[in-house]
Amino acid sequence: MSWSAISEALSARISALYPASKVHTRIRYIREPAESPEFIEAYSSADGTRRIDCWQITRTGGKRVLSEQGARYRVQHEAKIHHHRSVLDCDCESSEDDFQAEIDAVLTDLINGDRTLSDVCITLSDAEAQDIGHAMLAEQVLCHYGSISVTIEELEASPTSETLDLMMSGIWRPIGNALLAWLEPQLSGLLPALVSCDWDSGASKAPSMPLDPRTECPRVLLRYEPEIQVDLLTNKGEYDVGRGALWVQLRQPIGDSHHERLVAYADAVAAPFFGQQRPDGLQAVGVEFMQITSIVYHDPLEHPLGEAALRVSTAEIQFEIKVRRYP
Incomplete structure (x- = not known):
């Protein structure tokens, strides 16, 4: 505009x-x-x-x-x-x-x-x-x-932007892609309907404010913590163990029991992971084991102009993942 x-x-x-x-x-x-x-x-x-x-x-x-x-x-x-x-x-x-x-x-x-x-x-x-x-x-x-x-x-x-391909080590990108491809159909019945299920493109370790919460939420963002990943060049073991998170973000309606909705939504996103050693389809990319370790609820994110209807809450579903070095 x-x-x-x-x-x-x-x-x-x-x-x-x-x-x-x-x-x-x-x-x-x-x-x-x-x-x-x-x-x-x-x-x-x-x-x-x-x-x-x-x-x-x-x-x-x-x-x-x-x-x-x-x-x-x-x-x-x-x-x-x-x-x-x-x-x-x-x-x-x-x-x-x-x-x-x-x-x-x-x-x-x-x-x-x-x-x-x-x-x-x-x-x-x-x-x-x-x-x-x-x-x-x-x-x-x-x-x-x-x-x-x-x-x-x-x-x-923005005239320029970095891509995840430049930031993500070779083994983790296909794993994340496979995880998202498996997860998104599992969440098709969520209400309100999920807008996106994708990689987080930001550089911050904390959840970031959607640019337009009206059109971008609810959303699920996948993120790995680079400093926790094992260096593939120096580790001599057979497996790599990584940690990551799925950030679940909802826009807060004014006057609604929002925390209850956020908890229910995060539980629904996490539900497909329970009762199995790893999600279907991840064995092909070398995943031996994946486990949710905790769900953390962050303080609401305020829109820069202070509009209450654009306040966003985030639930962080943390997980550990074990990957064969040579799938």
């Missing part, structure tokens, strides 16, 4: 609330007199009253942060929405009430409405109203004025 698409989506949200308002995806500065057609067209309500009623959207900052997975960037745009409305009488009583109600309505819509802006972004921060008072519009007309600040996050592909 882009800032252009985001600003258009914000404009559409405001226009849906106030169809008669003029909404611009940039700051406009009209030098013509307030009575001129150009000024009226830019700032006045479309209801024929010629009162000032306009919203102007701009970006005040932004940053790009490489995600934990290393393949994409989190791009955060700092947006500011300016609102001007005519002062209609000496004590501003009626126009003040209307103006404050409009600020509150847009603020509430951004907080409680669709935070993806119709799939244009990942999420929004909680919007904040600022600078409420009076201001001159284009240095000509005194107006009620206020602004709304919000941070908007989208994703952007």
Whole structure:
């Protein structure tokens, strides 16, 4: 996506609330007199009253942060929405009430409405109203004025990313592939339905936050701990013993008994491993023995913008695996 698409989506949200308002995806500065057609067209309500009623959207900052997975960037745009409305009488009583109600309505819509802006972004921060008072519009007309600040996050592909083939020793990659190929069909009946069952692509030893928990969870990620693996070049024994984990990640619904759901989901992922020496199909890649040793529950992961609906919990299913040197 882009800032252009985001600003258009914000404009559409405001226009849906106030169809008669003029909404611009940039700051406009009209030098013509307030009575001129150009000024009226830019700032006045479309209801024929010629009162000032306009919203102007701009970006005040932004940053790009490489995600934990290393393949994409989190791009955060700092947006500011300016609102001007005519002062209609000496004590501003009626126009003040209307103006404050409009600020509150847009603020509430951004907080409680669709935070993806119709799939244009990942999420929004909680919007904040600022600078409420009076201001001159284009240095000509005194107006009620206020602004709304919000941070908007989208994703952007990274130009380069490392692959697991460069990090994983030759013996473990086919074992992991075989394990995932066996496990995924075993989990086809899970509810909510599993989104993915794959290698973890991050470099952290701790569970990482999904870039978009709405579309990426639930998921199961396979990971080995490199420092625990036996070095194939120096070990003279017949077997290698490795340790790894399956990270089970669920998005936390607001107000739900989430820990019970996470425990049940992790138990369902672990269930196919019990009652057998090794999963079917792993003998062909040299696996002699595989055993789950423990299930650890991690603290919830918070989304960078703090949206409660994107909080993610992780259960770590730890295992040991014994592999013949030459399958």
